[in-house]
Amino acid sequence: MTSSPDLTSLYQMLAKGQRPILPSGEQRAILGCGYVGQAVAKAWRQEGHELWGTTTRRERLAALAELVDTPMIFDSTDSRTSLSFTEGLDGILVSFAPSKTSHVDIHHYRETFLGGLKLLTDALQKRPRETPLQLVHLSSCGVYGNRHGALTDESVRLDSLHPVNEVLAMAEDMIQSLRSESVNVCIFRLGGIYGPGRDIPAMLLSAAGGVVQRNGQNVPCWIHLDDAVRAVSFAFEHNLNDTYNLVNDTQCTGQELTDRLCEQAGLPLAKWLTIDTTDRVLNARVSNAKLKQLGFTLTHPSMVG
Numbered sequence: 001m002t003s004s005p006d007l008t009s010l011y012q013m014l015a016k017g018q019r020p021i022l023p024s025g026e027q028r029a030i031l032g033c034g035y036v037g038q039a040v041a042k043a044w045r046q047e048g049h050e051l052w053g054t055t056t057r058r059e060r061l062a063a064l065a066e067l068v069d070t071p072m073i074f075d076s077t078d079s080r081t082s083l084s085f086t087e088g089l090d091g092i093l094v095s096f097a098p099s100k101t102s103h104v105d106i107h108h109y110r111e112t113f114l115g116g117l118k119l120l121t122d123a124l125q126k127r128p129r130e131t132p133l134q135l136v137h138l139s140s141c142g143v144y145g146n147r148h149g150a151l152t153d154e155s156v157r158l159d160s161l162h163p164v165n166e167v168l169a170m171a172e173d174m175i176q177s178l179r180s181e182s183v184n185v186c187i188f189r190l191g192g193i194y195g196p197g198r199d200i201p202a203m204l205l206s207a208a209g210g211v212v213q214r215n216g217q218n219v220p221c222w223i224h225l226d227d228a229v230r231a232v233s234f235a236f237e238h239n240l241n242d243t244y245n246l247v248n249d250t251q252c253t254g255q256e257l258t259d260r261l262c263e264q265a266g267l268p269l270a271k272w273l274t275i276d277t278t279d280r281v282l283n284a285r286v287s288n289a290k291l292k293q294l295g296f297t298l299t300h301p302s303m304v305g
């Protein structure tokens, strides 16, 4: 294992100097270059910024070097990890999340989110107080829990019953505590993300004529990857410093959404259950009005059509 750190330095050295950074470009980091993080990296590269990007996996460093100038290993559950490289940057996207497993381990959730944000807090404490910084944190509309389909804006009380939602709310509090005269903190609460490689409409359509083992009466919410990326750029352009729901315009139940997709495709409807099959339920008509009032527009307002 002695050669691994050298390989990391080599990738970082090779990545450096690959391309010119625009004079107007900023120095930005993406903590967690997963589905959203990678797409943001592509957009930010086009805008001419110098980028740092993280992964937990050494074997991903080479691929990441294609997307960012300085690929880094960051694993918030590893006590040797540091985020000291973020100290002098102009902007940071916080987009790490526990890797998906069928079983949610709440201890791992806590360690990943809260441990990672503690490391970020420690690193940012060392920066000069007056240096401007834009932070964007990707949270989830899951924090609203079961509101029985009620219209839901950013001001409502968050669910504290489910431990995952409790962790996500604590993560929001931690990132908010970094706000200062010079540090803007924008929190986006995202709906379920879909787009290339995460084809939720196709997944829903695959249920046509069958039975979906979920409660079709619950109201979920969604956002297309393209709009998630555009919202992150919008936050940077407009120095956003508040919390916003980031969802499309669809405010219907899972059953209604699948019915519309099936009708449009000329397929038989799917049946859904009418009872919850999981203890973490999102059932809320989540409003995107606050972000739209600032002038943000959606390129994918609905999954249907």
Ligand SMILES: NC(=O)c1ccc[n+]([C@@H]2O[C@H](COP(=O)([O-])OP(=O)(O)OC[C@H]3O[C@@H](n4cnc5c(N)ncnc54)[C@H](OP(=O)(O)O)[C@@H]3O)[C@@H](O)[C@H]2O)c1
Pocket (backbone or CB within 6 Å): 031, 032, 033, 034, 035, 036, 037, 054, 055, 056, 057, 060, 074, 075, 076, 077, 094, 095, 096, 097, 098, 099, 100, 112, 116, 138, 139, 140, 141, 189, 190, 191, 192, 193, 194
């Ligand atoms: N996906 C959704 O539908 C959805 C909905 C609402 C909110 N969100 C939020 O949006 C953000 C981005 O989601 P996504 O779908 O892009 O996630 P993703 O594809 O699962 O990517 C997660 C990233 O976090 C990294 N990561 C995993 N464990 C980590 C740890 N312990 N320490 C540091 N980094 C770690 C992963 O590293 P590797 O590169 O090694 O895999 C990966 O780069 C997340 O904060 C998520 O909670 C997602």
